Amino acid sequence: MLNNTLAAEVLGKALSTGGDFAEIFAEDTTSQGIVVLSSQVENASTGRQRGVGIRIYKGLNSVYAYTNDLGREGLLRCAADAAAAIGEKGESRDIRLTRSIAPNIHPVRLLPGDVDGKRKAAALLQMDKAARDYSPEVVQVSSSFSGKWQRVQIINSEGLNVQDERVYVRVRVQAIAASGAENQTGSRSPGALQGYEFVEGLDLDALGRGAAQSAVTMLHAENCPAGQMPVVIDDGFGGVIFHEACGHSLEATSVAKGNSVFCGKLGKPIAAPCVSAVDDGTMPGEWGSLNIDDEGNPTQRKQLIKDGVLTSYMIDRLNGRRMGMPSTGSGRRQDYSYAPTSRMNNTFICEGSDDEEEMIRTMGDGLYACRMGGGSVNPVTGEFNFGVDEAYLVRDGRIDRPVRGASLIGKGHEILWNIDRVGRRMTMAQGMCGSMSGSVPTNVGQPRIRVSQITVGGR
Template sequence: MIDADVLERVLAGAVRTGAEFAEVYAEDKSSTSAGLDDGRIEQVTSGRDRGAGIRVIAGDTTGFAHTSDLSEAGLATAAAAAAAAAAHGGGGIRTVSLTQSPSHRPNTIVHQPDSIAKARKVELLQRMNDAARTYGPEIVQVSAGYGDSSKRTLIANTDGVLADDEIVRTLLRISAVADGDTGMQTGYQSMGHTVGFEIFDTVDVEELARDAARQAITKLQARPAPSGAMPVVIKNGSGGVLFHEACGHGLEADLVAKESSVYAGKVGELVANPLVTLVDDGTMVGEWGTLGYDDEGHITQRNTLIEDGILTDYMWDYLRARKEGRAGSGNGRRQSYQHLPMVRMTNTFVLDGPDTPDDIIASTPNGVYVAKLGGGSVNTATGDFVFGMTEAYLIEDGKITEPLREGNLIGNGPKVLQDIDMLANDFAMGNPGTCGKDGQGVPVGDGQPTLRVKELTIGGTAA
């Protein structure tokens, strides 16, 4: 996108007034989306956005400017604006020499989505609509969406970093509504990976649609969820969002530095059941949060955050790692070139344990089995959380029995980590997600094996 000699001159100009660090982050992103509702294709759109954000750091002050003009003059103007915002004097001349980082592509793309005719993408939505509606006469409404994007990034800074990456993402989602004597119920499924259109050679889109329809129809016969504290078993893949929200955010170094994390100052301490090992890994092939380099030019890596119950490390971006005199962890991420980077997760998950899913269910006399979690909220300073249960069942006498209407899981992240008393060997990643933090959203993945929490509070409506 930008020649290395241009980047060197722009960066040198950015630190001419005495700043100690400057960075150029450029991106060129193209995307396509399509939506279906009530049997009709409502929209098919394509777009392209390109530009650069320039960050200049002087002492504790950060200046930032962004521009859609990638010419040398446009970049120099943005760099001057960022430098002015961060300036603290000093003057002098600083030469910047960039060294190209080696190519690092976790994923191999076979079919670029932008090479595929839009008619083939629309056909996927029509196939899902037909499959959901023919699953049962109770299905009265279906909405579906398709999206793909291809983003090239280029990061250069005054430490000599010059890194580039290409991230291709492909997404499909479907929502089905069933109508019955108890009113309307909704089922939802989605699929998203950092691969090209070849994903549809292996993903059965009709099965995805049928599963959404099955969820909706099953919930027509659901009874009210119980209320109170009880054992909860969470199906593999479906509970990763709980660890992302209730534990992962508290392990981000910026929140730790602000003392807004319950895990501040606890490295080396036992914070979870020794069964639990929690990992953040931006290198997982095909997963939604995967990328070659983070948005500060640091190569992504596998970071063990909790090992055998002991807190071993936090996630780091450039600023926090620089203050601590340590290397980054590949967790500096931003929504786009118009945003500053911050510490963010990539793919966050709990590793396998020694048990089997069947043994966990059989050893739970009574409780709730959560097959799918919905959205939630968490207080990172305390770890308290509330999550919706979008598909759940009773456990009675060691067996999964009746479906439950939607209720809430209420608990505390650190306590959940300590109260996990069984962990299965059936690890799976969950649905693709978008993590929101300080007004920015980035793609993330999460997952876990089937597990049991010996006690969580269910916010149900049953008397």
């Protein structure tokens, strides 16, 4: 990590052409991946990323440069390259840095790199076996472990010099069920901002069995019918509907430039009154949590929507300047090769008061979407889509039969008004969210909800 003298010199160089703010993001990350395929370890790899990104603002203009030449000359050249883009001359500034370590609210007991590879492989083989034991129709299983230890240092011209460590672990199991003419898949992939103790606390047999059960169920499912219908979406990864339909459009990345359907809507109703939603970066050990964001600000819990009324956006430093609002600790980036921008942490619809069984019983004919895939959105138009991995047709208020190949589409600002039931028990699930500043870990979550009308893509 960089010492104060060198950091101050690099920041001084960065500001030498008229910039008004400069920041250094230094990172040293070790990651490990192990893949089990065909019931044996197929692949094991280790990678180390080490680099520095330098950012300069001048008003609302920003410049970003990065390098992994970390010698004094390399860093000064990187700063000079960035400074040359921002202007021609400026005054020298005296920068005083105060070193600190971010208070850690996500304790780690076992660094993933300290755990023997054979122990990790054994866990993967256990999921593999559980999936294969579920049914002879399961013809292939792939399972994987990924661990990451990211050390970051964020230093800026306002005097901040803070360090943080993030430890991630995740396992994934995918089962493939085949009938000869067709393949179907099912998967489970829990993860956390925790050490290897998280994996040791998992029910690995249940994960393997669950993946197999989804794949086999879908192998015997009919194609989902197409058209508009009511849909009940289960808790956990079902929260991806809020993430896509609303979350991205509440990021300052879209809002600051007037490119979101939710611009100018603070304090106004944007959803049915039964909908409240939160983005929270402070939940201990959760996949989307952080002590500090990638701009060095402590993460926060933000009430995005309260009883249908929009109460907060998610804001990073630069877009905060554009909006005249403070950062909400939402500046994130995949790694030093990306400039940060506003992103979600753990985003979920809050618990409501509706009965989970009643909402299916009274829905008539429709779809029960029990496991969601990922999705995407165009924040300008609000058009979103997401895939459904496992779904069931509902006939006259009863779950009738499994269907496959469903997707749900709509416009975010319209669909939020069509939520007419919100259940009592909220759970979260893990995803990787891709956007301008790369791919970052986020949790999505919700209780079981019902949408009165949505377009279902099927055949």
